[in-house]
Amino acid sequence: MNAEERYTPLNWPDHPETQTLEGKNKFLGFWLFLAGETVLFASLFATYLALKDSVPDSSHPLAKDLFNLPLVFAMTMILLTSSITSVYAIYHMRNYHFKKMQAWFVITVLLGAGFLALEIYEFTHYVHEYHFTFGSSAFSSAYYTLVGTHGAHVTFGLCWIIALLVRNAKRGLNLYNAPKYYVASLYWHFIDVVWVFIFTVVYLIGKVG
């Protein structure tokens, strides 16, 4: 099937992301990449658990002193909602509704940006209120590296989806860019799943464990 060909909703395939060889390769390769990313985050989680509450002396804040669950809960809800909106976007991609797909991705980006803003607020809050900086203890280094790496992934995901929205605004949907949208949404889901683990392992266990 030709990647540049124009389609109508009638002849648009059910799974446009895996119609071309390039699309199939992207689909598979990206899942493999996510396997590597999983190990990467697993390593960061292991480091965090090993260094949790590990501070030089008692003047440094511990997990139970720091975390503010209402704020983190709000962040969680925003990010999880953005995952659903990206599902809607892919739904419309499969039905060849280009404008609706773009719109849902825009909503996804806005929610992601909201999450990022709250995270930046959270970090500055810890730094100013608790003097909990990147270098203040092993615990702080592990915390900021784990959550910060996730934040960096969110930032990259936002830039990626924005780049896709802009580059394709005039091109419309075809079998060349459908796999690109699809793997970007996969990436976005992956980031969400990682956040679910961060919410549990860092914040919930940090507060009660």
Added chain:
Amino acid sequence: MSSVAVKKGLGASVWEYLTTVDHKKIAHLYLGTGGFFFLLGGIEALFIRIQLMKPNNNFVSEQLFNEIMTMHGTTMIFLAAMPILFAFMNAVVPIQIGARDVAFPFLNALGFWLFFFGGVFLNLSWFLGGAPDAGWTSYASLSLRSEGHGIDFYTLGLQISGFGTLISGINFLATIINMRAPGMSFMRMPLFTWTTFIASALILLAFPPLTIGVFLLMFDRLFGSNFFDVTMGGNTIIWEHFFWIFGHPEVYILVLPAFGIFSEIIPTFSRKRLFGYSSMVFATVLIGFLGFMVWAHHMFTTGLGNVANAIFAIATMAIAVPTGIKIFNWLLTMWGGSIKITVPMLYALGFIPSFVIGGVTGVMQAVAPLDYQLHDTYFIVAHFHYVIIGGVVFGILAATHFYWPKMFGTKLSEKMGYVTFTLFFIGFHCTFFIQHFLGLMGMPRRVATFLPGQGLELGNLISSIGAILMAVAVIILLFNVVITSIRNKKVGADPWEDGRTMEWAIASPPPFYNFKQTPLVRGLDTWWLEKMEGKKELTPAEPLGDIHMPNNSIIPFFISLGLFVAAFGAMYNPLNSVGDGKSWGLPVLIIGLGITFGSMLIRSLRDDFGYHIHKEDLLEDDKGGKVG
């Protein structure tokens, strides 16, 4: 796009190699760069052996010795052995499965350039204030306090080249899963493809822990974090775990492809199909799986406790079983075969006993109480050189002779090959066999010198003489390469006459589109099968048609260059623990990352559909014209 080729100037060839996405050209790049680093690592090894030739020697200072010893290990593993294996994987695997290219030609080029710039960055440390000096394992307690920027070159260089390796691993996995020709089921894949597949899976799962390890070490040294600083609540054992969770699978990442190479060579020159093909595949998968279960055997003396040590000891011993399966399969392949002795076959014959010695000493070290005695002695040095040289380097040298015709269209001189093999084989055993005894007598590894009168003189002298023999062997190999290139005597598609797999069915070197028509695979040892039925070519699976090819691109070069620039910025940023931060540190870091992400953005914004080679041009190619 296609046109009749004109003779290209030097500039055009350089540009071609800078922008190429063709797996066969990328193989040349990997072989050339990896070969260069192999020579560099070899010179470092020679310096080590000259320093240790006699007691109280002062050929190099203690500090320089530490740097040479660290760079020898780091260079050989990351910049020589792996890239050279990637060269053969790139040259052979896509053709073995009947594909026209890898799944991601662009990423293939990106993987190479990341490795290239990572390797260059690491080696620039020699000129910019001293190389890393904490051993290739770079244990955090030691590396954290290392003076100068050596360790920073290590952490940043390995991150850049590690990304490249990871990308290549994903690429080979996707290629082997998605790009196989019709009829090429998993259980018809040649063993080299199988071992590449499993090694790539190991890369995918083992490199992220290394990335995180060096990432944390980089933060500790350059950005003021405290992961490994015990006074701030840190923990140095975390580094050991990450390093070995990567480091042990790394051994199999290196040796499995070498096993694959021998599994191609032995059936070819025994003129008999591989004995126990399915058990070979099973053993490969099992070694890959168990490879992740044994990392703590490097840490028996760290003090993880008896239970942990016992579990890891038993898991380690279990790996001997699938490895033993392989050894017996190779022996039984030769049994009753019509053996032809060639240079690649000689390396295969030398490999089996050498590797078995390395394997047996490995099982000895798996016995945790004995390991307390052997840990950090020359016994360990002897063991891993038996595995790495006896397994991986023999595999690389065998493949160099075996696949040279396929990669370059000429055949390396067999006579000189025999000389190289003989010298290298004798030199290798001379260097490392005696080191077992040096270790048992108590000589610790990584020492810059030793004292007279402790019974270590003769052993060290013998060891150094062996190293010189190996150096002479490598020089003869280089001479062989030069002579063969000057003679430039072209060979046919199947220069060994007994080729079994599909790469021997197409021209040497293959046309850039590999197969004019995608082949139909009718069984294991596809090409052998066709030859035995009297066919002159592979059975096609499709009619002759247009071929879709990817466009060349300079972007991989710039993505990698950006990280190379950024690494300098990170190293000299004002927060670094060495205390020589520069005001230009952060701007350079940002500019470098800007180049990288900007290049990625350009790649993303442009449509790149590739191009088609038309049927008519392919037919013309048949008549002697050239497409390209």
